[in-house]
Amino acid sequence: MVTETLLVKTEGLVFVFQLQSVHFVAGTFMSWTSPALPLLQANNSVPYITSEEGSWIGSLLNLGAFIGAIPAGILADHIGRRTTLCGLAVPFFVSWLMIAFCSSALELYVGRIVGGMAVGAVSVVAPMYISELADSKVRGALGTFFQLQITVGILFGYLVGMVGDHRVLAFILSVLPVVYFVSFIWMPESPVYLLSKDKLNEAKRSLQWFRGSKYDIEDEMVRMVESSGDSQKRKGGLGELLSNPVTRKAFTIALGLMTFQQLSGINAVIFYTGQIFDLAGSSIPSTTACIIIGVVQVIATYVSTLLVDRAGRRILLLISDSVMALCLGVLGAYFHLLNNNYDTSDVSWVPIVSxxxxxxxxxxxxxxxxxxxxxxxxxxxxxxxxxAVAAAFSWILSFAVTKAFQNMTSSLGEDITFWVFTGICVIGTIFVFFMVPETKGKDLNEIQEDLSGKPSNVELKMVESDDGLKTEKIIFHLPD
Known part of the structure; x- marks a missing residue:
């Protein structure tokens, strides 16, 4: 169903695949630590990595992403979304080569930071590109398709980790940025970006390509030009972002969502999945458990593509955070029993299920x-x-959580650590309920009206004529 809808609105699945591939590459960087760290901590490993060095290797990706996210939005506004995304293949490739040829922990640190910078830039520029070219009816599904590719990349990293040592793993993964670059370089630029540079004809050609040669783009192009013109009348930058009440509220919502996303502990769970199962004494080998979790994540993200433009963003956020709180609470309770020497052999399945x-x-x-x-x-x-600011904020929080996770479990215990994350998820659910509007199926003007709290001055109303025919009537409301 989603795929058929996307085929109507774009030239086809070729486009979906091309832009997804950069998220696939990013996903492999996120899961690399799970198979690689045990290999690097083996006695015969060169370089040999201590547990403390391992925690830095796991978390420095996020620090690099923070560094890369800051200039990414500004760069995309100057040279274009497509050009920026193409250029990110270079640091991805260089990072894997540095990891493959490393002989010390320091070289691994630098390689992870370089790769992280590209991951952070992708997290800023790709959503901009998607939102500017996707029809509002499939925008959510298209956005979730790219999240799906991140999870596929994470799973691929888990699977490749079974092939050989960390060098073989890095060499195999270094091929992916090359494939991405070759496949993506011929993609059109965002029509919204082209309009911002007064390139009307190029914007029309771009939008026509994305919608298909038989699709009538005239009405959509008019709305896009009007929206672009309104935006260009107002000076951009941080001053406009914070001084305008509507964009300030949007910024508060964006930062809040990023805060509760990262402080839920998700990256700590993904980066240290194997260690969590080892600590829990699970009967399932940690490598197998990681692959199971990776498969589950891919399936769940695919289901999200089917729901996000039907159920809506807000209800999925509420269900997500509340159930996450329940899972973390149960996981904390399991570790509490384990740490107090209770027999947990009959419930050894609890960690993997949670x-x-x-x-x-x-x-x-x-x-x-x-x-x-x-x-x-x-x-x-x-x-x-x-x-750029919201993504950078997200990644610095991710760095803090990933780096602090092992220290928290050592000083507070696994049970208290997971209960802290539980409390944060509860607060996040409350935040979504009171602050986050529904954006499903709405264009930018409608979303801005929701944020401002002012009703639209245009209303579509069904009216019935004397002969019984029903038609839509456009009603304009004059401002007070």
């Missing part, structure tokens, strides 16, 4: 939707700076 369910509901809601909404909430004149 973690799997946690990842399922995260993938349905709080995984893809904050990034989708980041591309939906802001007008073009502030979208670059807003996306």
């Amino acid at each position: 973690v799997a369910t946690f990842i399922v509901v995260f993938s349905l809601g709080f995984g893809p939707i904050p990034w989708i909404m980041l591309g939906e909430l802001f007008p073009a004149n502030v979208k670059g700076i807003a996306s």
Whole structure:
């Protein structure tokens, strides 16, 4: 169903695949630590990595993503979304080569930071590109398709980890950025970006390509030109973002969603999946458990593509965060029993079920939707700076959680650590309920009206004529 809808609105699945591939590459960086760290901590490993060095290797990707996210939105506003995304293949490739040829922990640190910078830039620019070219009816599904590719990349990283040592793993994964670059370089630029540079004819050709040669783009092009003109009348930048009440509220929502996404502990769970199962004494080998979790995450994210434009963003966020809180609470209770020497052999299945369910509901809601909404909430004149700051904020939080996870479990215990994350998910559910509007099927003007609290001055109303025919009547309301 979703695929058929996308085929109507684009030239086909070729486009979907091309842009997905960059998220696939990013996903492999996120899961690399799970198979690689045990290999690097083996006695015969060169280099040999200690547990403390391993925690830095796991978390420095997020620090690099923070660094890369900051200039990414600004760069995309200057040279274009497509050009920026193409250029990111270079740091992806260089990062894997540095990891493959490393002989010390320091070289691994630098390689992870370089790769992280590209991951952070992707998290900013790709949602901008998607939101500017997708029809509002399939925008959510298209955005979730790319989150799906991140999870496929994570699973691929788990599977490749079974092939050989960390060098073989890095060499195999270094091929992916090359494939991405070759497949993506011929893609058109965003029509919204082209309009911002007064390239009307190029914008028309771009939109026609994305919608298909037989699709009538005239009405959509008119709305896009009007929206672009309104945005260009207002000076962009951080000042406009914070001084305008509507964009300030959108920015608050974006930062809130990013905060509760990262402080849920998701990256700690993904990066240290194997260690969590080892600590829990699960009967399932950690490598097998990681692959099971990866498969579950892919399936759940695919289900999200079917729901996000039907159920809506807000309801999925509420279900996601509340069930995540329940899963983390149960996981904390299991570790509490384990740490107090209770016999947990009859419930050894609890960790994998809790973690799997946690990842399922995260993938349905709080995984893809904050990034989708980041591309939906802001007008073009502030979208670059807003996306860059929100994404950078997300990644620095991710770095803090990933780096602190092992220290938290050592000082507080696994039970208290997971209960802290439980409390954060509860607060996140309350935040969504009171602050986050529904953006499903709405264009930018409608979303901005929702944020401002002012009703639209245009209403479509069904009226019946004397001969019994029903027609739509456009009613204009004059402002008070």
